[in-house]
Amino acid sequence: xxxxxxxxxxxxxxxxxxxxxxxxxxSLKGNFAPxxxxxxxxxxxxxxxxxxxxxxxxxxxxxxxxxxxxxCSLTMEESERxxxxxxxxxxxxxxxxxxxxxxHVKETRIDIGVQKFKIFEMSEEENxxxxxxxxxxxxxxLRLLGKIYSPHDIIRKILRCLPNIWRPIVxxxxxxxxxxxxxxxxxIGTLRTHEVLLQEDKPIKKGKMIALKATQxxxxxxxxxxxxxxxxxxxxxxxx
Numbered sequence: 001x002x003x004x005x006x007x008x009x010x011x012x013x014x015x016x017x018x019x020x021x022x023x024x025x026x027s028l029k030g031n032f033a034p035x036x037x038x039x040x041x042x043x044x045x046x047x048x049x050x051x052x053x054x055x056x057x058x059x060x061x062x063x064x065x066x067x068x069x070x071x072c073s074l075t076m077e078e079s080e081r082x083x084x085x086x087x088x089x090x091x092x093x094x095x096x097x098x099x100x101x102x103x104h105v106k107e108t109r110i111d112i113g114v115q116k117f118k119i120f121e122m123s124e125e126e127n128x129x130x131x132x133x134x135x136x137x138x139x140x141x142l143r144l145l146g147k148i149y150s151p152h153d154i155i156r157k158i159l160r161c162l163p164n165i166w167r168p169i170v171x172x173x174x175x176x177x178x179x180x181x182x183x184x185x186x187x188i189g190t191l192r193t194h195e196v197l198l199q200e201d202k203p204i205k206k207g208k209m210i211a212l213k214a215t216q217x218x219x220x221x222x223x224x225x226x227x228x229x230x231x232x233x234x235x236x237x238x239x240x
Contacts, residue, residue: 063088070095106145113142117149121161128191131161151184158187169194 036047047056067088071079074095081098085091101109116138122131135158139149149157156179159170173182173190 067091110142110145110147113138113145113147117142117157120157122163124163124165128188128195132158132188135161152180155179155182155184155187158191162191165198166191166194 036045036051052060070088070091071082074082078095078098082091082094085094120135120138126134139154142149159173162170169191173187
């Protein structure tokens with residue numbers, strides 16, 4: 001059977017289709033099975049396919065689409081993991097366990113991520129973009145596990161993780177702006193601007209100063225050495 005692949009644009013079109021959201025719900029609840037209830041005994045039984053109504057057929061079709069949508073969205077490696085799954089619910093549960101782990105594993109990963117969040121610090125060798133990239137990775141990893149920090153908590157953590165040299169700008173931001181309404185993008189933009197000023201105010205390193213001084217000394221010595229060599233050559237000509 002030829003494998004069907006879905007491009008990014010097609011996946012986006014699927015996500016905009018309301019029926020695909022219904023498929024997603026069906027994959028969480030399990031396959032739809034048309035049922036009927038006996039009016040006298042109130043016993044619920046599964047309908048035979050011949051007695052399906054048009055509504056039943058539409059719901060069953062949506063359920064099949066949910067399974068197809070999940071299968072076509074997977075890589076070849078992940079497809080092998082759900083090879084024996086016959087229903088959309090089984091596919092969903094298998095992928096969920098693979099990526100999130102069991103409940104115990106998930107809670108352990110959350111605890112580790114929360115600890116990384118608490119002890120996160122920006123090193124003096126990093127710039128703002130490098131720090132923010134590392135920090136965003138931790139926050140996104142926790143978000144996928146269900147642990148979501150508010151923008152306010154994220155902003156306060158970023159301000160606390162900066163080195164001591166950033167303390168004046170941190171104080172200015174906390175006093176001049178309302179952290180509850182401050183956008184994260186505005187904060188990062190302000191920090192980038194301040195970083196440019198810090199780079200301009202940095203003194204020239206001692207090693208570079210020594211190298212510049214040595215270069216200048218060599219330039220100063222060059223004319224005198226040339227003069228001495230010229231006098232030596234003139235003395236040799238007179239002696240001859």
